[in-house]
Amino acid sequence: MQIIDVTPDNVDEVGFYCVKSRKNKGWKAKRRWLDGEWEHGLSIKILQDDDGKQHGFIEYTTAEHAWRPVDAPGWMFIHCLLVIDKADTGKGYASKLMQACLEHARAKGADGMAVFTSDGAWLAGKEIFLKHGFEIVDTRERYELLIHRFRPDAVPPRFIPWEDRREGRNGWDMVYAHQCPLFWKSVEDLPAFAAEQGVEMTVTELANDEEARNIAPSGYGVYTLLHDGELVSDYYVSKGRFKNLVKKK
Numbered sequence: 001m002q003i004i005d006v007t008p009d010n011v012d013e014v015g016f017y018c019v020k021s022r023k024n025k026g027w028k029a030k031r032r033w034l035d036g037e038w039e040h041g042l043s044i045k046i047l048q049d050d051d052g053k054q055h056g057f058i059e060y061t062t063a064e065h066a067w068r069p070v071d072a073p074g075w076m077f078i079h080c081l082l083v084i085d086k087a088d089t090g091k092g093y094a095s096k097l098m099q100a101c102l103e104h105a106r107a108k109g110a111d112g113m114a115v116f117t118s119d120g121a122w123l124a125g126k127e128i129f130l131k132h133g134f135e136i137v138d139t140r141e142r143y144e145l146l147i148h149r150f151r152p153d154a155v156p157p158r159f160i161p162w163e164d165r166r167e168g169r170n171g172w173d174m175v176y177a178h179q180c181p182l183f184w185k186s187v188e189d190l191p192a193f194a195a196e197q198g199v200e201m202t203v204t205e206l207a208n209d210e211e212a213r214n215i216a217p218s219g220y221g222v223y224t225l226l227h228d229g230e231l232v233s234d235y236y237v238s239k240g241r242f243k244n245l246v247k248k249k
Helices: 025-035 093-107 127-131 184-197 209-214 239-248
Strands: 002-006 043-048 054-062 076-082 112-117 135-140 143-149 172-176 201-205 223-227 230-233
Touching: 002 093, 025 184, 043 093, 054 093, 076 093, 093 112, 093 127, 127 143, 172 184, 184 201, 184 239
Parallel strands: 076 112, 172 201
Antiparallel strands: 002 043, 043 054, 054 076, 112 143, 135 143, 172 223, 223 230
16 A cells, blocks of 8 residues: 555546546536645545555645634644545554644644544544544534644634524525535536526535635535525535425425
8 A cells, every 4th residue: 555645746647536537527626626725735645555546535734724614723634534445444544544644744843633523424433533642622513623732732723613604594505615526416406406496596606715614604614505594414415305305395
């Protein structure tokens, strides 16, 4: 196994793990998104074997430019950690990625590493992070904020509250960003179905990391679905599920 650092020079060849096809609209959207993030300290590491098969990845950046509602100047922040194949479970692949990430953050002089975890969908659970010296410092809705301190006297990160951003919203409301390449189908399908049904729907693409931290109405930041200001989902919603939600509402 080797860890490959994804860079502007090799990303078109290596990709970014979770979507493989370059023809996929989500791949193209994520690729464009990356062009605006390299300069902010974004890093992606992919675990790959000698045959070229990829087994997992980790994506992280400077916390000042994280696409999650977190206040953590001087820290690094993990967006994603994923080892998707069940055959790879228990082989220590996530730990290899985590260790490489922490070593890199230390070398960069960061105060520490932070991450949001959840027992729900679309985020890693807290167990892998606790194993590597992280501690839980706060919880909010379904999210835990975990940190790994490099400097004992460093000011710890904190959640930026997001619940009041739902107030005053009417009808169906989707807020998203292309930080995750798996959302494009939901972003296309849901508004199209809403239009077919004559259902009011507002769609907002977050333009930058500042909006993800300070405008997004959920802890996940890069995907939220609301109805009349009420949180319906803070992770990917399929067209089939949305049909059922519209009927229910």
